[in-house]
Amino acid sequence: xxxxxxxxxxxxxxxxxxxxxxxxxxxxxxxxxxxxxxxxxxxxxxxxxxxxxxxxxxxxxxxxxxxxxxxxxxxxxxxxxxxxxxxxxxxxxxxxxxxxxxxxxxxxxxxxxxxxxxxxxxxxxxxxxxxxxxxxxxxxxxxxxxxxxxxxxxxxxxxxxxxxxxxxxxxxxxxxxxxxxxxxxxxxxxxxxxxxxxxxxxxxxxxxxxxxxxxxxxxxxxxxxxxxxxxxxxxxxxxxxxxxxxxxxxxxxxxxxxxxxxxxxxxxxxxxxxxxxxxxxxxxxxxxxxxxxxxxxxxxxxxxxxxxxxxxxxxxxxxxxxxxxxxxxxxxxxxxxxxxxxxxxxxxxxxxxxxxxxxxxxxxxxxxxxxxxxxxxxxxxxxxxxxxxxxxxxxxxxxxxxxxxxxx
Numbered sequence: 034x035x036x037x038x039x040x041x042x043x044x045x046x047x048x049x050x051x052x053x054x055x056x057x058x059x060x061x062x063x064x065x066x067x068x069x070x071x072x073x074x075x076x077x078x079x080x081x082x083x084x085x086x087x088x089x090x091x092x093x094x095x096x097x098x099x100x101x102x103x104x105x106x107x108x109x110x111x112x113x114x115x116x117x118x119x120x121x122x123x124x125x126x127x128x129x130x131x132x133x134x135x136x137x138x139x140x141x142x143x144x145x146x147x148x149x150x151x152x153x154x155x156x157x158x159x160x161x162x163x164x165x166x167x168x169x170x171x172x173x174x175x176x177x178x179x180x181x182x183x184x185x186x187x188x189x190x191x192x193x194x195x196x197x198x199x200x201x202x203x204x205x206x207x208x209x210x211x212x213x214x215x216x217x218x219x220x221x222x223x224x225x226x227x228x229x230x231x232x233x234x235x236x237x238x239x240x241x242x243x244x245x246x247x248x249x250x251x252x253x254x255x256x257x258x259x260x261x262x263x264x265x266x267x268x269x270x271x272x273x274x275x276x277x278x279x280x281x282x283x284x285x286x287x288x289x290x291x292x293x294x295x296x297x298x299x300x301x302x303x304x305x306x307x308x309x310x311x312x313x314x315x316x317x318x319x320x321x322x323x324x325x326x327x328x329x330x331x332x333x334x335x336x337x338x339x340x341x342x343x344x345x346x347x348x349x350x351x352x353x354x355x356x357x358x359x360x361x362x363x364x365x366x367x368x369x370x371x372x373x374x375x376x377x378x379x380x381x382x383x384x385x386x387x388x389x390x391x392x393x394x395x396x397x398x399x400x401x402x403x404x405x406x407x408x409x410x411x412x413x414x415x416x417x418x419x420x421x422x423x424x425x426x427x428x429x430x431x432x433x434x435x436x437x438x439x440x441x
Contacts, residue, residue, distance in 0.1 A: 037348050038113050042120075043422040045424035048415070051432065057351075059431060062090040062112060063096075070136060072150045084155045086134035088168055089115035091267055092434040095166055096132035097122055097372060097388025099173025100180075102151075104247045104291035117343065118372070120427035121365040125404040127376045130431075132168050134159075141174045141269040152180050156187040163188070165197035165383065171375050172201040174255055178213075182206050197382035200375035208389040212371075215397065219370015220317060220341045221259065222398050226326040226405040227337060231360075235272035236260035239276075239311035243267050244320030248341050248368070250285065252317060265303065265311045266294070268320075270397065273300035304390065309333060318345035333359065340364040355418055363420040365427060366401075366408055373400050 039060075046056050066086040071197035074080050085108055088096045098118040111133045119131030136155055139146055156163075163170060172181055181201045188198045202208035211218070228235055240261050244248045245268040253263050262278040270293045273279065279300060287297050295302050307314065309324065310332040318324055319341035325333070329347035338354065338361045340346060346354070346361060354361050374397055381388050 036221065037344060038116060040348050041420060041424050042428060044421055045428040048417075048425060049429055049432065053430075059090070059428070059435065060086050060116065062089045062115060063091060063164065064111070065108065066134075066159055066162060067108065068155070070151060070154050070158065072147070072154050073325035074147055075144050082136050082138045082151065084134070084136045085111045085134065085168075086157060086159050086162065086168070087111045087115040087128075088132045088162070090119040090130040090431060090435075092431055093123060093130055094128035094364075094437060095130065096135065096165075096168040097127070097129040097375065097410050098168075098171065100170045100173035100176050100184075101133075101173035102138050102140040102148075102180075103135065104139045106137045111135060114343065117365060118181065120424060120432060121369050122372060123427035124365050124408065124423050125369045125373055125400055126407075126430070127167075127304075127373065129372075129376065132170075133173075134170065135173065135175075139282075148180070149183050152183045152417040153187045156184055156223060160191050161187050163198065164192065165195055165379065169197065169375075169379060171372070176199075178203045178208060181208075197379050200378040202378070207365075207378075209374060209381055209384055209388060209393060211393040211397070212374050212378060214251045214255075216248045216341070216368050216371035217253075217375035218255055218394065219373065219397060219401050220248065220252045220319070220339055220367055221255045222314065222370065222401045223367050223405055224256070224317075224337070224339050226402050226409075227339070227360065227362055230409055237262060238315060239264045239278075239313045240315040240317060241265035241274075241308055241311050242317045242319055243272075243308050243324065243343075244318065244342065245288070246320070249317070249319035252319060252341060253279075253281045254285070259317075264313050267303070267305045267308045267309050268294050271295040272303045272305060273297050273309050274303045274308070275300035276312065280368035315339065318342050321345070323347055325354075327353065330354060331357075336360065338362070340367045343368065351418075351420065361418065361420060362405075363423045366404060366419070366423045369404070370397060370401060373397055 068084045070082040070084045098428040115133035122129040184199045196207035265274040315337045316335035317339045322344035330350035330353035408422045
């Protein structure tokens, strides 16, 4: 596990009075699966890849976590993300444990047929250890609804009709309305809850968003529609800044046609690094991890940071933000909208009953707002940061469930 994730866990464990043996039990994954994924490529050659599924904890229910297809996928990264899923699902009080997985491959190098074959071959290797009552995968970096559809179809070849074996599926294959927007919408819900506690309106507040993929683009659109002023956005090609506010819909149309953010005419061209320090009241890192560091934390001008990405803030930067009284809403709360709506999809599949989009959005807002209030209350009572409070809540719930279940 990375030093950052482990440090936050250890801080919570110390406050909770947890002994070394109990800590080791909670940190040690339940199962680590590493498999060979061999497949025939379009040119007739056989290629071999390595796939992973790490199941961290099941004390609160079946395990839940994404599958990512990326060349840098490795066991250490997957283990850290699996543990974060354990704490995240506990923070928002979902009846799940944590898992994560993936294949070390660049999906951009695969044809559509090769992508389908590698997905099905991977499920051939792990289908016995996943399922609606064991471990439910979901989309992550490099995967999408189509990949989840192939997973469901391949799993059902072994186990029969079982739509709850995976979430993030297309709506036509028993997916749920609102899943694609869920993480971005969750970010806006958490920001609204934060501002409500600070007795500040959302309308007119200036927001900078680093990352304009699924999460960042939905967060930008929803915040813009709610009256916030999105003053800066960026993607891998660069960013733009406009203190008067960016027309998010016009930007999305531009990107669909041009594909390059720096060519958007309505704003000043900036770098991703400059976006982090731009003049905005709210900063939403929604791209890569580790972008806020000891070197740039002192330059951040925002007073509220909502962590839409996984692990965007290094511990040293976190300490600087604490000293500067900058509010940081941690990733295990801020980006939990995706797993929450995945849970709704799983419930829908188990009930064989379709939910309306309005119901999904209402239940998401209720679940995340309740979780935020729980975290805020702990932070206030214990006089700790929201991150420390979130870990106290999540780790504490998992520890209690583990203890109540007993060990023979």
